Amino acid sequence: MGVIGEVLGNLLRKPFTRLYPFEKEDVPQRFRGNIKYFSDKCIGCRLCEKNCPANAITFHKKGCIDFDMGKCIYCGMCGDVCPTQAIVYTNDYERAETSKKKIKPIQS
Amino acid sequence: MSDYLVPFGPQHPAIKEPISLRLKLSGSTVEGVDAQLGYIHRGVEKIFERENINNALYLAERICGICSYAHASAYTRAMESMMHIRAPPRVQYLRTMFAELERLHSHLLWAGFMCHEIGFETLFQLFWREREQILDVFERYTGNRVHHSYNKLGTVRYDIEDEDYIREQVHSILPTVKSLRSEIKGNGVVAARFKKVGPVTHKQAIEYCLVGPPARACGVKNDIRKLDPYEAYGKTKFKQPIYKSGDSYARTMVRLDEIFESVKIIDQCLRDMPATKVPKHSLKALPQGEGYGRVEAPRGENFHYYIVKDSKITRAKIRPPTLAVFPALETMMLGAHVGDVPVIVASIDPCIGCMERITVTKGRRTETLTEQEFRRKYCG
Ligand code: SF4
Ligand code: SF4
Numbered sequence: 014m015g016v017i018g019e020v021l022g023n024l025l026r027k028p029f030t031r032l033y034p035f036e037k038e039d040v041p042q043r044f045r046g047n048i049k050y051f052s053d054k055c056i057g058c059r060l061c062e063k064n065c066p067a068n069a070i071t072f073h074k075k076g077c078i079d080f081d082m083g084k085c086i087y088c089g090m091c092g093d094v095c096p097t098q099a100i101v102y103t104n105d106y107e108r109a110e111t112s113k114k115k116i117k118p119i120q121s
Numbered sequence: 122m123s124d125y126l127v128p129f130g131p132q133h134p135a136i137k138e139p140i141s142l143r144l145k146l147s148g149s150t151v152e153g154v155d156a157q158l159g160y161i162h163r164g165v166e167k168i169f170e171r172e173n174i175n176n177a178l179y180l181a182e183r184i185c186g187i188c189s190y191a192h193a194s195a196y197t198r199a200m201e202s203m204m205h206i207r208a209p210p211r212v213q214y215l216r217t218m219f220a221e222l223e224r225l226h227s228h229l230l231w232a233g234f235m236c237h238e239i240g241f242e243t244l245f246q247l248f249w250r251e252r253e254q255i256l257d258v259f260e261r262y263t264g265n266r267v268h269h270s271y272n273k274l275g276t277v278r279y280d281i282e283d284e285d286y287i288r289e290q291v292h293s294i295l296p297t298v299k300s301l302r303s304e305i306k307g308n309g310v311v312a313a314r315f316k317k318v319g320p321v322t323h324k325q326a327i328e329y330c331l332v333g334p335p336a337r338a339c340g341v342k343n344d345i346r347k348l349d350p351y352e353a354y355g356k357t358k359f360k361q362p363i364y365k366s367g368d369s370y371a372r373t374m375v376r377l378d379e380i381f382e383s384v385k386i387i388d389q390c391l392r393d394m395p396a397t398k399v400p401k402h403s404l405k406a407l408p409q410g411e412g413y414g415r416v417e418a419p420r421g422e423n424f425h426y427y428i429v430k431d432s433k434i435t436r437a438k439i440r441p442p443t444l445a446v447f448p449a450l451e452t453m454m455l456g457a458h459v460g461d462v463p464v465i466v467a468s469i470d471p472c473i474g475c476m477e478r479i480t481v482t483k484g485r486r487t488e489t490l491t492e493q494e495f496r497r498k499y500c501g
Contacts, residue, residue: 045265
């Protein structure tokens, strides 16, 4: 009986799924999507490079850091340790690309 | 004498996990099972060695994709016991609450999976739809649906702001889960496929050291939340569902009942949580020593052990729940109909990725060894 009631109830509900590429999901504010790096805020302390569990960060010089987003596991450690909030997470979750080179953080 | 040797997996339409069994059949009755492991061995324990303790937390979380929070909890428990730190009460309640939310989502996922095994696709979809409500809570408060990265050593990453949202989401699943549970209970097809399938007796459960829901389905009270209360479990009241028959049906019922107990725990956490501040996380430098932590993951007892030197891990030993339940799989299958094998495998809620150990391939023979056996045989 339970399932029959559920099925009849669903006749009146609106669809649970979304037509994804046309209808985008709103993600919550804390969502850890693509990384945004503010090179002007960076003081060159290298804490992010040292603490990245996936070794995805290569530090070149102050204001010039490479993020290998293919390696990144979106753990949030680099943003946590950065003393000047030079690394933040955006709500951009559409990270599928056709080539490794194209998956890049947002630089500013 | 068995008539046939039938391979089951590692790629099998019924089970998504790469589990590989060789079934010895007599007619259609299983007479022997030979498990061949190693298809998803990742060497996680080895990767832990030389990892910094602040970073290894994220590796611990990635041992399993479904009970990732349980692994992170076991890791933090081990490290905090080693460094003799205790999280403040609010953090303990938050951790308890998220651990229970994870149990909810894991059990709903599993219940859908179990219905999928017997071809009941409607129930499968209905269970998974409810699971989305819980994942929304995770996404909103931790920043991710699956690998939450919520725990930190000594604290948690974020506080929660509006408790009503969690209460609302969690309670919104209850009416549907209740009606689906009564459907499973009263449905003749489900009873025929689950009842008396893969039974384990109370004595066998103790001999095999079963953990988690499979043990509670044969009457063994072994909930770590009760036996060795951690975080805020000592301050919350809940029952451990116990069944006697030990078959797939009892295992199903234990998990479905646990969903309701988890909701009770979440309500108590939200009510009793002290309104203090969550401390900011800080990197821990240069601890030494050894620590272990065990938690009740959705699938059973999850045990982590670490030796740390100069804030680097030098040895890690992880015993996830499936590793403890796996040896009993043969007992469950002996005498079963071959068509019931997927149901039996699914009924222990296997997580093969968690439990893979060493496989040595030499010519065409494969064997699965413990560390001591491996050392004795191959390391001189
Ligand atoms: S989110 Fe984690 S893995 Fe990704 S770059 Fe930052 S620290 Fe490294
Ligand atoms: S932690 Fe922040 S300030 Fe330091 S190097 Fe990295 S981005 Fe720059």
